[in-house]
Amino acid sequence: MHSVFEAASGAPSTAITFVTKSNWLAISAALPAPAQAFAAAHGFAAKPGACLPLPAADGSIAQVLFGLEDDGKPRDLFRPGQLPGLLPPGLYHFANAPHDLRLAVLAFALGCYRFSRYRSNEAPKVRLVPPDGIDMADIGRVAEAARLARDLINTPSNDMGPAELEDAARTLATRFGAAFNCIAGDELAKGFPLIHAVGMASPRAPRLIDFSWGDPTHPKITLVGKGVCFDTGGLDLKPSSGMLIMKKDMGGAANVLALALMVMDAGLKVRLRVLIPAVENAVAGTAFRPLDIFKSRKGPTVEIGNTDAEGRLVLADALAYADEDKPELLIDLGTLTGAARVALGPDLPPYYTDDEALALDVARCATAQNDPLWRLPLWAPYDAWLDSKTADINNAPSGGFAGSITCALFLQRFVEPTTTWLHVDIYGWTPSAKPARPEGGECQAARAIYALLSQRYA
Incomplete structure (x- = not known):
């Protein structure tokens, strides 16, 4: 398995929730009140590429919100490839399905690439729990x-x-x-x-x-x-x-x-x-x-x-x-x-x-x-x-x-x-x-x- 992906180990992982401008109100309404207030304070409006980690009560990350294009709009199916460069080190999983689940998983891996032969340029220290139903050997x-x-x-x-x-x-x-x-x-x-x-x-x-x-x-x-x-x-x-x-x-x-x-x-x-x-x-x-x-x-x-x-x-x-x-x-x-x-x-x-x-x-x-x-x-x-x-x-x-x-x-x-x-x-x-x-x-x-x-x- 590609090094970006975490084999099933039962380790806790942080949810990435994909949102669009059209579903943001419904997703926001389901958040705890403090999370709603935090998102509002940061002006989060589900703009494509916008990333907002929501804090838990203990200061850790409860979940991550990430904006995608609306259905019917021109879409970059590799948009989730931005995530490795935005997320702090850790283990993550997709809480809901992006526009194309397979391409999103591939994009996550491709987004971790760094060319480091001649200078220190470490790849992001993020890993993803593979979603069910994806041929991870092929993705790898x-x-x-x-x-x-x-x-x-x-x-x-x-x-x-x-x-x-x-x-x-x-x-x-x-x-x-x-x-x-x-x-x-x-x-x-x-x-x-x-x-x-x-x-x-x-x-x-x-x-x-x-x-x-x-x-x-x-x-x-x-x-x-x-x-x-x-x-x-x-x-x-x-x-x-x-x-x-x-x-x-x-x-x-x-x-x-x-x-x-x-x-x-x-x-x-x-x-x-x-x-x-x-x-x-x-x-x-x-x-x-x-x-x-x-x-x-x-x-x-x-x-x-x-x-x-x-x-x-x-x-x-x-x-x-x-x-x-x-x-x-x-x-x-x-x-x-x-x-x-x-x-x-x-x-x-x-x-x-x-x-x-x-x-x-x-x-x-x-x-x-x-x-x-x-x-x-x-x-x-x-x-x-x-x-x-x-x-x-x-x-x-x-x-x-x-x-x-x-x-x-x-x-x-x-x-x-x-x-x-x-x-x-x-x-x-x-x-x-x-x-x-x-x-x-x-x-x-x-x-x-x-x-x-x-x-x-x-």
Whole structure:
């Protein structure tokens, strides 16, 4: 069980009562008169996020009131994730049901996260008695996966390069008995020329991480995660403002590892394969250049329109390699385009697929898991924008329009039309803290996709 949760021990716990503006009068009327007076004196009016511990006669906390949004209003189902940062140390239980009991319990766990590798930043010393009827094993694995993704993304690039990302993947693979392989350095040049080209300027050798788990007779599910451990932009150098949080450019890999953790820990009936092209897009005399042309693993030649569009290059070779194995479902996650953030902001990653049933399932699971995603089209007329005068395809068309869509169309060139493919352009970062989502690295899309895989392959 996750460390935030208290196994049944009979220890006394403090009640958390969820209130809304519409039910506050009824709940207030049932309180003892001193508690009513205390709440009135503090101006408590059940505003969402408002937290008021009510004192007992002996000075201890009798119960905690916590405000939620009214039914029918826009609701943050992770609102209870604020509680760990507001409550004094102790053991608590839910006295009544919030809007979504499972998500409230998960939010409580996610709200306890703190990144403390480099400074004292202790997690809140609060624990929760699990409510009845909740699969706490599942909550625990989802919370652990989110912590893994956050920790990997939050770790600065001097301690999270391609080799360290390989170590993290190997540790996970070893834990679940997965078969592990890694191709590194100049060994990539022949079979994975785009991965090699992006990573060859860094003294930290590029690599393709590859592990497989599960019964070979089960349906093949392959996950591909962009692992650019730092992105300077290459020779088309990013401005300092754009480079500031580029430690998160391996967020696709981090979230793929989080998703793999959940799948393997749950024992889903799949043959899972994970591929992570791990590179550092650095600047040196050996860096790849604008207008260079490389032959991809799949065969088409790629002209470099911009060295800062490197993520799609490493994913292209990895996707082509994954597709050779003919998986039943091929999924890639990557922190790919600023255009996606301009269109949808940091909290709502776009996803792409031509499979209508899959698209509907993703949307449904994203809503149910409070892991928002929004479908954008693989708009075929824009495919011509990728044309090159000197090669088969250009990695960064000029013009600047529909950048997330053209990136998805670029990747689609490296996946066979018969393959069921899902592409998600995540941000992997929370710019400012929200309930259950502290500022920093974030687990995005992995929970929704895990729910989808659980429903299909449990």
